[in-house]
Structure formats: structure tokens, C-alpha cells
Amino acid sequence: MANLIEQTAAIDTSYLNELNEQQRAAVIHTEGPSLVVAGAGSGKTKVLTTKIAYLLKEKRATASQILALTFTNKAAAEMRHRIERMIGKNVQAVWLGTFHSIFIRLLRLEANSLGYPTYFSVYDADDSKSLLKQIIKELDLSDQIYKPTLLLSRISHAKNRLVTAAIYNDNPHYREEDARMQLPRFGEIFARYTHYCQRAGAMDFDDLLTQTHTMLYTNPTVCAKYQQQFRYLLIDEFQDTNLIQYQIIQKLAAQHHNICVVGDDAQSIYAFRGADIQNILNFTRDYPHHHITKLEQNYRSTQHIVTAANHIISHNTTQLKKKVWTTNKLGEPIKIIKTRSDLEESQWIVQAILETKLHNLALYQDFAILYRTNSQSRNFEEALRKKNIPYRMVGGFSFFQRKEIKELLAYLRFVVNHNDTEAFKKIINLPKRGIGLSTLEKIGTLTNEKKLPLWELLGKAEDFFRAPTAEAILRFVAFIKTASLKLTTAEENAYTIANYIAKESGLLKQLYEDQTVEGLARYEHIQELLSSLKQFVDDPNNEDNSLASFLQTVALMTQEYEDDTSKDKVTLMTIHAAKGLEFKYIYMVGMEEGLFPSARMLGNQEELEEERRLFYVAVTRAQLQLTLSYALSRYRFGKLMAMRPSRFLKEISLEESTASSNKIATAATQRTAAATQFMPCNNVTTLRVGHMVRHTHFGKGLIIQLLATEGKRKAVIRFSNNVGEKTLLLNYAKLELLI
DNA sequence: CATATCATAATTTTT
């Protein structure tokens, strides 16, 4: 017995000892509400994962008593991985996942009482927009004024403030607002959208939150069950939660009150989606007896980077008091690069990566190029390809958003849920069955007029359509029936059924016959989807390996997440996608007014401050070196536009060293701009033996040797005009590269 | 109903 205690203690200290004082305080304070304000790079994930391990080992919590909510799938996967490494066993039973995925799990059990089928469909943003387009058409409105994207975001905001369509239409205040926005019929659209989703047995992303909220606030039995079960709640990225998420969390924690929220107000970048930094303040107000810990020591970045980040965020007026500091070394000053065009920018960055890699013996995976918008990636991709540099792009389109994948998934969805209208719209004429736009429109009107569910109406096709159309529809219906019958048989599983559907629908055949490169790739993708489905079915950790469960899981995979981070590649991504990550060398590109901060965000102070927080996030991704670049001209919408440097560049520093190095960089590029293809600056890594350079005092010279002593890089340069050979410190020498 | 051609809008960020 004594032996056992000793052993446990030994294990505990070993992992708690890796924490600093504040981190440890955050971990061992398990009972009662607790707020952890975690600065960038302060070991937030470490605290969360250690805390879960601590709860399991020390507090004897069972895995299923712990609910840990993250914002992205990637964060959840990473946490699970780290916990498992820490305690050396599988922690599948811990309720660890994104808000949306965990809520789907809760909802599935109660869907019927909420008026949905158990295996409701999940509409992604495309489905929602397509549905809105249909509604706009039905109401005979112009999609120039009633833009689907705009409508969807308004609906989303309403829902996330707990405003349903019914509440919306009852409140004259909203109608006035719509009139002001020149969208007088928005309320009507909202109501119809809600109705159609319900009728299709489908929830959109926001419904996953609102329905969970409804379930917990209206069904005391269900609510009590989960309040009882979840002894410990942990919330990651708390600053990004919205009102509805916060209220759900509160409700779930109402019995045990063991709720630990971790966040950084400086990194709140999802206000556009309804996230509310006020939630952090609300938390301290709602739980007056909370425990608070501030993690302020940064372990990630150099002093230069931490200082710059602090300067940036100090320009925001709304923020919690916090001082991020580090004992890391000073590091390289932050570089600012000016180029003439977006093309040159990409070429310069790629060249700099190659040279930094050589000089510092770095790997490609140590580098990341960050940008504000996905559309900026193209130039960089081309430049990287030209130099044969391996790269990976995070975000953009995910595997599950490929056309062919969505098509097969739509088939599967429709087999599971016969009223999934959006899935139906995708597949009814794929492959061609002679059912076109007018038939589809007629089906839409009929479901409204006859008040028939889609599936029933299809079954009665003969009553409503001419013979050839009706026959085509009935053949389709028969096929779906056969496929869905297999769902109930024991010999079949999700994989075999999907296989059957892919083959018998003609989808696979159609792709197989397409012998173009793209066609072959699409065929491969389908095979890939099928094999991932097989994996899903065979996974012993999977409680529910039904086809429906697979579809719900996959619906939330909107971001590409690859496991092959092991491969040595340069990473390209948006700042949003970079959140939570770190790289030795960060290139933050496109630092231009109108691009970053985005022109759309210049409207008000709050939006500008969110852009600034976004910049803060970008800067704090860097461990060793940060390079910021901007171009004086850029192609946008196919037109060449003149650009000005971003206001954020002025905000990074009042500090001497950085400021002077900025001057150097800028000056050098200006002088060489006219003469060269490239835009070299005082980036010392650009220099090579044999290069001709110009020094401000000594004039033209030839580099005959490059040295590095005591970490200081020097160059031996033979100057013309009687100056002779000089050894110069590259950090200080003002050199201009001549090609 | 299917296909080809033309016009036009788009670039914020994501579960």
C-alpha cells in the first residue's frame, strides 16, 4: 500500500515538475470555477492536458466525467495525443472534442424529442447557401440584393444570440433594422429557411449549438443527466466562445461547478462569427468565487518577438491586464521587407527561405508563410514550385469539400435521410437521368403546395409528372430504397453499403470512364473516401460505426488536417489557420493597407482591433525569426493596384534595434529596385562568396569570404578604389547586393 | 432537357 502511494507520488511529481509555478497552480486547482488567462506561447495546451491527466490520476475522475471542449478538430486531436503520451494509455472515453462534434453526440440521443430524426443531416455552409438561393428564387427576390452569404451570416448571428426566426419576426425592432439594411423580407427568409431545414431533418452548424441549448434548457431530465455526469469541464480558447456556447457550458457546470476556462483575450479573432470577448469578463462576474491564474511567461519566442507582440497589442484599448515576458534570448531583429510587386514578394520570400535554411541548417518544416486571405497563396505556391521546395497548404479546401467527395457523400446522406433536400438536389441528376432544373423547381413547389415530405412526393411521382420523368424518378427511388434496406441488415456495414452505392449509382463508372488526369484523381479520391470509411467501420474505439455516424463526423471536417506533418515541408496558411501553432521562422506577407488590415475591417474601431489581434496572433507564432513583407503593387481582381504599407508595421516597435534595421532593409531595396529582378535587402543570408556588393562608405566590393565567429556573421570584402580588404560585421554593415 | 457561350462577381477569416 505504502509502496503504491509512493509510486503514484513519484509519477505525479515527474509531470508536475515540468510546470512553472503559475502553470502548476492552474493544474492543481481543480475544484470550483477557474479562469486561466494564458498569454501566447505560455504553455496553455500543456496546462490543459496536464490538468486532465491530473484529474484522471489524482482526483480519480473517470474518463467519462471529463468534458473538454476545443475549437478545432486539430486542437482536440493534439490534446488527446498529449494526454495519452502523459498517462500512457488510451483516453478515448474522455469527452474531448470540438463544441460541434460533442454536441452532435449529445443531440443524437435526444434528436427525436427535438423534432429531428436520430440521424439528422448536417448542412454545411454550401448546403445552407444553396437552400437560401432556392428560397430567394421561390420568393422571387433578387440575389443581387439578397445575397446568400450575407443572409446566412445574418441568420447565424441571430441564432448565436439565441434569436430564433419566430422571435425575430415577432420583434418590430428587427423589422426596422431589416428595412434600414434594405432587406425588408429577411425575416420571411429566415423563417422559411428554418422551416425547410426542419422539414429536411437537417441541422446547420448553428443549429448544433441552438438545439443543444434548447435541449438543456427545456428538458430537465436530460439536463440533469449530463450535469451529473460531467464532473469536470475544461474549455479551450474561451475567448472565442459566443453567447450560446457560454450558456451551454454554464448549464452543464451548474451542478459540480468545476469549470475551467482557458483563454487569451488578445487572441480573440472570431468576433465575426459571434465570439464575444466579454465572455471572459462575464465569467468573472458570473462566478464571483472563481480562481484566477495568469500564465505570462512565454516559452516560445525570442525577446524581440515578444516585445514586438506586446507593442502591437498595446494599441488596442479593450484588453485584460497582462504582461507577457520571456527569458529567451534576444534573437534576430524583426525584418521588414519592401518589394515592388506581389510577384517579387513571393520570389524574395522563397529565396530567403532557401538561404535561411542553408545558413541555419534548418528544415523546411521550420518555415511558415502566413497571409490574411487564401487568395494570396497562389504566388507563393508558384515560387515554391519553381524552386522545387516541398510545401503544404493548410486550409482552403479540405478533402471532404471536393466535388466528387461531396457527391458521393450526398448519396450516402440521402440513403440515411430521405428528406435531406440538399443532398437530393446534388444527386438527382447525377449521373444524368433527364431530370433538370424545371423538374427540380416543380418538386419544390409541390412539396409546399401538397405539404408532402420530399420522400413521399417522390414515391407518388406518377401523379405529378409526365411518364418519362416519373419513371426516372421512380427508378431513383427504387435504388435508394434498396440501398437503405441494407442499412438494417446485419451482414452489411457502412463500408459495404457505401461501396454498393458508389458502384450501383453509376457515380464510380462515370468517373472511371473519364481518363483525364483530373478524372483519374477523382476516381482515386472516391477510393480514398471508401477506405477511410472502412477504417471507420473497423475502428474498435468507435462506439457507433454506422454510416450515419460517419456522415455526421465528416460534416464537421471542414479543414484539411493532415497527419503527415512529419514530412519536411514549408507551410502556407492563413493567420486564422495558424492559431495555436508555432514555427521557427515566420514570414507574414502582404502587410498592406486594405489587405491587412482588410479594407472591410476599417469601418469601426472594434473590427480594426480584431485585425490587430489577428496580427498579434501572427507575430506570436514565430519562435526565432519574424519577417514582415509588403509589396507596392499587387494584382487584385485582375487589375494592378498600388498598395501602401500596413499601419500595423508602425506599431510593432518603438525599439531602437528593430527600427534601425527596418531602415536598412527598406533603403537597400529601394536602391536596387530598378536594376534587379530580385529585391535583396540587408538579409545577411542572401550574401554569397563571389557576390558584388556596394557599401555606403567603401563603395563597390567583392565578397571573398563569409565567416561566423561567436554567433556573429562577418564577411571579408575586397573593395576597389584603394580601400582594400575589410572584414565587416554583417549585422551592422550597410550593404547593397549588386547582381 | 442538355450543352455551349457569355457575363459578372469576387477576396476575409471557420465549426
Place this chain on the structure above:
DNA sequence: TTATGATATG
């Protein structure tokens, strides 16, 4: 510039 959607034609 590119991608998507509307329109005209077969």
C-alpha cells in the same frame, strides 16, 4: 484573373 451562374441554342 478565375470561377460561377445565367442565357441562348440545339
